[in-house]
Amino acid sequence: MTSSRPYLIRALYEWIVDNECTPHLLVGVEYPNVQVPDGYASEGQIVLNVSPSAVRHLNLGNDAVSFEGRFGGVAHNLFIPAAAVMAIYARENGQGMVFETEAPTVAEDAAPVAPEVDRGPKDEGPDDEPPRPSGRPSLKVVK
DSSP: OOOSHHHHHHHHHHHHHHTTOOEEEEEETTSTTOBOOTTOOBTTEEEEEOOTTTEEEEEEOSSEEEEEEEETTEEEEEEEEGGGEEEEEETTTOOEEEOOOOOOOHHHHHSOOOOOOOOOOOOOOTTSOOOOOOSOOOOOOOO
């Protein structure tokens, strides 16, 4: 069976918006093929406001979440594989869901990806396994 994560993300997103709250995604930026602006992540994670008023062209697909968002007044295209989403929750009250960490699968490595973003030199060889986030995900209050 396919992962239930993208279906839950879509359902919770709709529920949060319907209740006039602000949906936030907690994303593991070290997951393969994650494309977010450099310099905004902390401890391998980034919190993204994905409310309808904060993003453009939001696509909550089965394979990934993608949208255009502004960081420091500059528009960026973001691409987040569904398995990289660690949590979705409402900013106002913290209600939502935290997901278990998933290891990348062979199908995800072979899936189409967004255009490559230069993140500087990498020490990984072609046969090395990508780094995994350590510890448990944690939610932080964003004001």
